[in-house]
Amino acid sequence: MRDCLVFADSKVEGFNFYSATTLYALLKKRYGCVLRDSSPSAFSKLLPNIGTRVHTQFGNGYWVKFVGEWI
DSSP states (O other): OTTTEEEESSOOTTOEEEOHHHHHHHHHHHSTTTSTTOOHHHHHHHHHHHSOOEEETTEEEEEEEEOSOOO
16 A cells, blocks of 8 residues: 555645545545455554544544556
């Protein structure tokens, strides 16, 4: 996952704020065969080990920048 995403600790220019559900949907759309056996629940449990989670009034999210081609 680190090959296609870069995580930031806080708001940095060029980074966007995404929830775990949104990240899962974007990655599944782009790399569906990789996430075929992974559920959204399992994916959300993996994220805190990789990036810094930010808690907001709307839930947890991550500051992320996609690397490579994202069409």
